[in-house]
Amino acid sequence: MRFSKIALATAFVMSASIAIAEEIKVAVTTSFHNSGLSDILLPAIAEDIGLDVQLLVVGTGQALRLGEAGDVDAILVHSRKAEDAFLEAGYGTHRREIMYNDFVLIGPNDDPAKIGSAENAASALTLISYAETPFVSRGDDSGTHKKERALWASAGLDDSTFESWYRSVGAGMGATLNTASGMNAYVMSDRASWLNFGNKGDLALLFSGDPVLFNQYAIIPVNPKLHTHVKNDLANALEEWLVSDRARVLIDGYTINGETLFTHNAVAE
Numbered sequence: 001m002r003f004s005k006i007a008l009a010t011a012f013v014m015s016a017s018i019a020i021a022e023e024i025k026v027a028v029t030t031s032f033h034n035s036g037l038s039d040i041l042l043p044a045i046a047e048d049i050g051l052d053v054q055l056l057v058v059g060t061g062q063a064l065r066l067g068e069a070g071d072v073d074a075i076l077v078h079s080r081k082a083e084d085a086f087l088e089a090g091y092g093t094h095r096r097e098i099m100y101n102d103f104v105l106i107g108p109n110d111d112p113a114k115i116g117s118a119e120n121a122a123s124a125l126t127l128i129s130y131a132e133t134p135f136v137s138r139g140d141d142s143g144t145h146k147k148e149r150a151l152w153a154s155a156g157l158d159d160s161t162f163e164s165w166y167r168s169v170g171a172g173m174g175a176t177l178n179t180a181s182g183m184n185a186y187v188m189s190d191r192a193s194w195l196n197f198g199n200k201g202d203l204a205l206l207f208s209g210d211p212v213l214f215n216q217y218a219i220i221p222v223n224p225k226l227h228t229h230v231k232n233d234l235a236n237a238l239e240e241w242l243v244s245d246r247a248r249v250l251i252d253g254y255t256i257n258g259e260t261l262f263t264h265n266a267v268a269e
Helices: 005-020 030-034 037-049 060-069 080-088 121-131 143-154 173-183 191-196 232-242 245-252
Strands: 022-029 051-058 074-077 096-108 135-137 166-168 186-190 203-207 214-221
Touching (some): 022 030, 022 060, 022 232, 030 037, 030 051, 030 173, 030 191, 037 051, 060 074, 080 143, 096 121, 096 191, 096 245, 121 203, 143 186, 173 186, 186 191
Parallel strands (some): 022 074, 135 166, 135 186
Antiparallel strands (some): 096 203
């Protein structure tokens, strides 16, 4: 079979483009991935800066451990206390805020624990514990799980003492929502994952709006002084794209049924 000079030249250019594409590994939370936002951002990143972002989708706890081991070049997570500890231990170079949404409490549409009228998130969880209605927890040391545990503690409750009504599944946000849907149980989710969840069953968003439910996402490049093989230059390039106007338009413009999933709040330096 003969190829024209134009076809050969085109094939060469395409193969050269593939060859020069640079790859970076980033550990991201399941809530970020389950929202569907990565499907919007990754192609744009590849188009704008020629960066192939390989996502390792895990909970925040596992993302931090991957960063500590140098198994990724950067992490994108949402648990400020754990992030600060990661930086203080020298595992990351710096932390930069990118976007936020909020956590929400989901439950059966008839709301047997009556959390829809709660004054705040701690009161809502207290009502669930008093009613002993089924509650599903991620139980995976993710940012969402860390926040949930902190909320139980703020209500003066110890989640390690809960009995059969409390189910810890050790899974990502999508799987946890599926379990809650199957059990018709209460569950805490980030708003983006809930809006993008397709198996809602009889569940509904029952409580939101407490300022304590604010959910900030930040990127942290892994420290190349600890792990010389990490691609710090590419991590910084990704960070600069994420704080750009292009990222702002895509993130703020990502909606489901007219509802915004994330708000970009990065500050360009």
